[in-house]
Amino acid sequence: MNDLLESQYVVCELADEKYALGISDVYEIIKMKKITVIHNSKPFLEGVINLRGKIVPIVNLHKRLEVKNYTPTKSTRVVILKSRGEMVGVIVDKVNQVIRFTDIQAAPETVAGIDGDYFEGLGVTEEGVISILKIDKVLYE
Amino acid sequence: MESIYDNPEMIRAFIDELEEQLQLLEENILELECCGESPDVIQEIFRVAHTLKGSSSAMGFEKMKILTHEMENVLDKIRNHHLKATKPVINVLFQCLDHLRLLKEDFLTDRKDIKTDTSSVLHQLEKIMLGEYQKNENADSKDSEESVQQDKPTKFILDIEQQIQIEQAVHSGYNILVCEVRLEKESLMKSARAYLIMNHLNQIGTVVQVEPDILENGNDLLRDEIYYLLLSQQDGKTIESKVINELTEIESIRVYPFSWDMSKQQSLTAGFIKPEADNNANAKTADIERKVNQTVRVDVERLEKMMDLVGELVIERTRIAQVGSILHERYSSDNTIEELIGISNQVSRVTNELQEIVLKTRMLPIKQLFGRFPRLVRDLAEALNKEVKLIMEGEETELDKTIIEDISDPLIHIIRNAVDHGIESPEERIRLGKPPTGTLHISAYHQENNVILIVQDDGAGIDLDKVKESAVKKQIITAQEAASLTENEIISLIFYSGFSTSSTVNDISGRGVGMDIVKNHVDKLNGIIEVETKKGEGTKFIIKLPLTLAILTGLLVRINDEIYALPMSNVIEIVRKPVEEIETVKGQAITVIRDRILPLVWLHDYFKIPRKKKKKNNFIVVLGVAEKRLGLVVDELVGNQEIVVKPLGSYIGKVNTFSGATILGDGSVACILDVAGVAKMVGSIRASKADEE
Numbered sequence: 065m066n067d068l069l070e071s072q073y074v075v076c077e078l079a080d081e082k083y084a085l086g087i088s089d090v091y092e093i094i095k096m097k098k099i100t101v102i103h104n105s106k107p108f109l110e111g112v113i114n115l116r117g118k119i120v121p122i123v124n125l126h127k128r129l130e131v132k133n134y135t136p137t138k139s140t141r142v143v144i145l146k147s148r149g150e151m152v153g154v155i156v157d158k159v160n161q162v163i164r165f166t167d168i169q170a171a172p173e174t175v176a177g178i179d180g181d182y183f184e185g186l187g188v189t190e191e192g193v194i195s196i197l198k199i200d201k202v203l204y205e
Numbered sequence: 206m207e208s209i210y211d212n213p214e215m216i217r218a219f220i221d222e223l224e225e226q227l228q229l230l231e232e233n234i235l236e237l238e239c240c241g242e243s244p245d246v247i248q249e250i251f252r253v254a255h256t257l258k259g260s261s262s263a264m265g266f267e268k269m270k271i272l273t274h275e276m277e278n279v280l281d282k283i284r285n286h287h288l289k290a291t292k293p294v295i296n297v298l299f300q301c302l303d304h305l306r307l308l309k310e311d312f313l314t315d316r317k318d319i320k321t322d323t324s325s326v327l328h329q330l331e332k333i334m335l336g337e338y339q340k341n342e343n344a345d346s347k348d349s350e351e352s353v354q355q356d357k358p359t360k361f362i363l364d365i366e367q368q369i370q371i372e373q374a375v376h377s378g379y380n381i382l383v384c385e386v387r388l389e390k391e392s393l394m395k396s397a398r399a400y401l402i403m404n405h406l407n408q409i410g411t412v413v414q415v416e417p418d419i420l421e422n423g424n425d426l427l428r429d430e431i432y433y434l435l436l437s438q439q440d441g442k443t444i445e446s447k448v449i450n451e452l453t454e455i456e457s458i459r460v461y462p463f464s465w466d467m468s469k470q471q472s473l474t475a476g477f478i479k480p481e482a483d484n485n486a487n488a489k490t491a492d493i494e495r496k497v498n499q500t501v502r503v504d505v506e507r508l509e510k511m512m513d514l515v516g517e518l519v520i521e522r523t524r525i526a527q528v529g530s531i532l533h534e535r536y537s538s539d540n541t542i543e544e545l546i547g548i549s550n551q552v553s554r555v556t557n558e559l560q561e562i563v564l565k566t567r568m569l570p571i572k573q574l575f576g577r578f579p580r581l582v583r584d585l586a587e588a589l590n591k592e593v594k595l596i597m598e599g600e601e602t603e604l605d606k607t608i609i610e611d612i613s614d615p616l617i618h619i620i621r622n623a624v625d626h627g628i629e630s631p632e633e634r635i636r637l638g639k640p641p642t643g644t645l646h647i648s649a650y651h652q653e654n655n656v657i658l659i660v661q662d663d664g665a666g667i668d669l670d671k672v673k674e675s676a677v678k679k680q681i682i683t684a685q686e687a688a689s690l691t692e693n694e695i696i697s698l699i700f701y702s703g704f705s706t707s708s709t710v711n712d713i714s715g716r717g718v719g720m721d722i723v724k725n726h727v728d729k730l731n732g733i734i735e736v737e738t739k740k741g742e743g744t745k746f747i748i749k750l751p752l753t754l755a756i757l758t759g760l761l762v763r764i765n766d767e768i769y770a771l772p773m774s775n776v777i778e779i780v781r782k783p784v785e786e787i788e789t790v791k792g793q794a795i796t797v798i799r800d801r802i803l804p805l806v807w808l809h810d811y812f813k814i815p816r817k818k819k820k821k822n823n824f825i826v827v828l829g830v831a832e833k834r835l836g837l838v839v840d841e842l843v844g845n846q847e848i849v850v851k852p853l854g855s856y857i858g859k860v861n862t863f864s865g866a867t868i869l870g871d872g873s874v875a876c877i878l879d880v881a882g883v884a885k886m887v888g889s890i891r892a893s894k895a896d897e898e
Contacts, residue, residue: 100874101767102853103812104886105860112853114868117517121856150856203856 072164073187075194076143076156079131083156084163084187084196091144091151093159096136110155113142120144122153128202129178147199154203165189168196216316219264221502223309226253227302228576234298235579242283242290250298251280257305266316269308272323275330276301285430288333297329299580367413374436379410381463382441384433386448387456398454399431405452409444410437434463505606508567515556515563516756516849522556523846523870525549560847564753568603571649571656574613575600578620582645585624592631592641593624598648604656605753611730612658612750615723619660619746620645622720627664627744637741639663654751654758655774661745667738669695676701693801696736697832700724724831728881731757731772731864733829749774757850759867759877761843762826765814768875770848770867775880777827777834779842784821796825796836803827803836806887808878811862830880835887846870850877861886 073084074093099111099122110124122142126133134140134157142153165187171180184196230253237246254276261269276298282288290298307321363371371381386402388395399415406412413434437444441460448458529549532542575597586593604612628634628643635641646661673687676698682690690698699720727734731751738744751757751774759770760779780798787796787805794805805825809816817840825836848867853860864879 098873100866100876102857102860102863102876103814104862105857109857112857112866112874114872114874117520117868119851119853119866119868119874121854150854152856 069165069168072162073194073196074143074162075160076141077158077160078126078129078156079134080157081131082160082192082194083129084165084194085143085145085199086184086196087162089145089147089199091146094142094144094153096140096142096155113153115144115151115153118151120151120153122155123203125154125156125202129182145199145203147203152203163187163189165194165196171195215264218502219260220309220313222260223257223305226257227305227309228573229253230302230305231580232576234295234302235583237290237298238292238295238583244284247280247284247290251277251284254280266308266312266319268319268321268323269305269312272301272304272308272327275327275334279330279333282334285432287430294333297326297333300326300329363414370413371436374411379436379438380440382410382435382437382444382460383463384435384444384448385459385461386431386433387458388431389454389456402431402448402452402455403433405448406433406435406437406444409439409447410435435460503566508563511563512567512756515560516851518556519560519756519847519849520868520870522549522553524872526553527870560756564605564756565603567605567607567753569606569609570600571602571604571609571658572600574609574616575647575649577613577617578647581617581620582624585621589625590630591624591628592643593628594642594644596644596646598646599650602649602651602656604649604750608656608730608750608753611726612732612748615726615748616647616658616660618720618723620647623660623662623664623744627662627666629665651752652749656750656752658748658750659745660748661743663743666740666742666744667696667699667736668740669738672696672698696738699736700734700832727831731774731880732831733775733777734831736832756847758845759848760826760845761869761875762824762837762839763841763843764808764812764839765817767812767814768843768869768873769808770875770877771826771828771837771880772864772877773845775828775830777829780825780827780836781822782825784823787823798825798827798836801834803834804887805836805838806883807838808862808883811886828880828883830884833884835884837883848875848877 072087074087074090075082075084077083094115097113099113101111102109102121108124108127110122112119112121114120124133134155137157139158141156141159143156143159144151144153167188168185169188171183171185173180182198182201184198187194187196230250233246233249233253237250240246254273258270258273258277261273279288279294279297283290283294288294304321304323304326308319308323311319311321374381384406386399388398403412403415413436415434416432435444441462444460445458449455526549529542529546532539533546536542578597579595582593582595585591623645624643628645629637629639631641634643644663646659648659648661650657669692672695673682673690676682677684677687681698681701700723701721724734727748727750733749735747735749736744737747751772758773760773760776761768761770763769778798782796787794789795794807795802796805797803803825807816824839824842826839826842827834827836850865851867852865853863861882862879863876863882865877866874867877869875
């Protein structure tokens with residue numbers, strides 16, 4: 065768990081819950097833009113966007129984590145992640161801050177009804193517990 | 206330390222060169238076969254063998270070096286008219302070519318383990334060297350000896366002075382003789398030996414010229430045969446015995462009269478050694494040739510990257526223009542915006558040109574592909590005992606490199622079929638009142654942004670009844686269905702996998718795997734196939750392909766509120782049909798366009814988006830993919846524009862209905878519909894519906 069403690073995390077919100085993404089996986093954070101739907105593709109794929117000439121797929125994390133679906137607001141952001149050499153964007157309702165956790169605990173079998181395998185662990189802060197997403201798992205399985 | 210042979214760049218360069226040279230070799234051997242021996246062709250073949258020998262020995266590729274070395278020996282003999290390029294010799298040359306190809310393949314798979322056995326072909330070459338083929342050939346072709354004699358003078362290139370010298374000698378009653386001296390193989394210092402002989406001959410008469418020129422490349426004499434052009438009052442026999450008796454290390458000498466013809470001199474010499482400046486025209490063509498050959502090898506990956514960048518530029522160009530015109534509308538009186546639009550236009554122009562040039566760098570003349578066909582057709586005809594004349598047109602037509610690679614298999618299949626099933630045997634053709642030699646016509650040309658490839662034979666044509674019968678037997682269709690098929694529909698049956706009308710399976714075709722491969726490949730390239738056939742008169746395959754796959758002209762259409770791009774190469778026409786003319790047959794909407802029944806598709810249904818309210822008129826985009834046609838009902842035509850194809854990426858993976866995406870002028874993304882995929886999806890859903898019923 066030590067290397068988890070050393071790294072920084074981007075904290076964002078999905079349906080009023082806080083999640084953390086490892087900063088080394090985050091390529092950039094952009095504002096919501098027009099998403100083109102790809103019909104008959106993966107169920108939680110929202111579509112694709114044009115990121116400076118590159119086609120980047122966008123994943124609907126709300127659907128993936130089975131929380132209430134998002135409605136685009138002023139604070140909605142797309143976090144572009146770099147995973148397995150490819151860029152993939154995820155939609156979050158809000159990006160809060162970048163932090164370092166002082167204590168990280170192993171994730172229990174289920175976290176709020178979601179399979180514990182989706183999480184690296186739970187980061188403890190003064191304001192509460194934040195689940196750290198295991199990006200590879202969330203995006204690919 | 207890494208050995209030079211393991212350097213991947215060296216190996217790649219070697220393989221590239223090998224491929225080029227082998228292609229050249231094939232072309233020239235074929236020309237040798239069909240047009241007979243000419244110094245140009247022999248010289249070219251010799252040069253290829255020589256180049257290959259050099260590079261293979263540099264790569265430490267021993268087997269290839271030995272083979273090419275032996276080829277060189279034989280070719281040298283042909284070049285010096287000691288040997289005629291007869292059919293058996295040409296066949297052996299073909300064998301050499303095949304073996305070289307095999308060696309290349311071996312080299313690619315594992316350089317340490319070259320499996321190809323070259324001993325048989327080496328043995329054949331040896332036999333040629335020993336003159337075995339020659340004897341046989343001389344026995345049954347009476348004019349070969351004559352032509353050997355006639356071709357002799359090409360060895361000597363005489364300048365004006367020498368010509369005058371000879372002319373005078375003839376007048377004074379001198380004999381003009383060629384002394385052909387063969388030195389012993391083991392003899393050392395051949396040039397010195399040759400020089401000695403020359404001195405000796407000079408005592409008997411006057412040596413006008415020596416070939417090879419021992420005076421000029423003194424230390425470099427590697428050949429065993431030397432020719433002296435001698436003016437002497439003595440006759441050939443006397444000279445022969447004199448030389449043999451008085452000089453050592455000579456294997457043989459032959460002296461014969463030099464048949465000399467002023468008029469021939471110029472034309473015959475042209476190909477042998479480059480003529481001096483007195484022939485201006487020739488010098489000029491040589492200049493041009495040199496220019497053509499000035500090329501740089503570039504890694505394909507770099508070209509691809511360049512293409513990507515230009516693609517991005519094309520997108521931004523469109524966006525700048527769009528933003529410019531919006532600003533112009535908004536602030537029509539502002540001069541700066543006028544200027545911006547001017548700049549934008551200039552950028553557009555430059556981008557267009559750049560795009561064109563980058564596209565061109567990826568283009569290769571289709572000759573690369575067509576070059577393989579003469580050999581293919583020759584071998585097929587030989588194996589099937591048929592006579593086939595191959596006519597090729599439009600070899601200079603340029604096409605994207607990747608497309609050329611991908612279309613080669615389908616074309617070969619079609620050609621095989623044409624020669625095997627299409628063109629009849631000579632006896633059969635005579636019986637039918639056709640000329641005994643069948644004609645296979647292959648042509649290529651550009652039409653707008655497409656390349657059209659046509660393969661046409663004058664053979665038996667496709668027997669439609671037999672196709673129907675066979676399709677029923679193979680349970681591709683039922684007998685009932687067969688009865689109601691139109692001619693076009695019957696023809697399209699040949700593209701089903703497993704279909705074959707041939708009752709026998711042979712090496713060449715008849716296994717029923719050919720035509721569906723053709724179809725799949727053409728599908729993949731966004732191409733269209735049409736077949737025209739007439740029983741007894743022949744078959745014509747027309748393949749229409751896009752020029753390039755990276756940037757294509759797309760038709761933008763709106764389906765509900767989403768914009769999709771269709772490759773223009775798949776669009777056959779756009780029609781407007783009133784609602785009344787759309788009928789439903791067994792749950793499938795159809796319409797009739799020029800007597801052809803067209804199934805209609807609403808993508809809305811497949812994408813689960815609502816169809817727009819019924820309008821009076823429907824836009825129908827008629828799409829073609831390989832031999833299939835279908836009508837796509839769209840809500841609006843947005844326009845056509847150059848689109849840059851971008852992959853959806855491995856995260857999304859393969860989506861059947863889309864071949865990629867593109868970025869539109871407003872920066873949004875539009876999916877490019879894969880027409881083959883749409884056709885397949887429509888077909889499979891219809892099939893599953895039918896099953897439910």
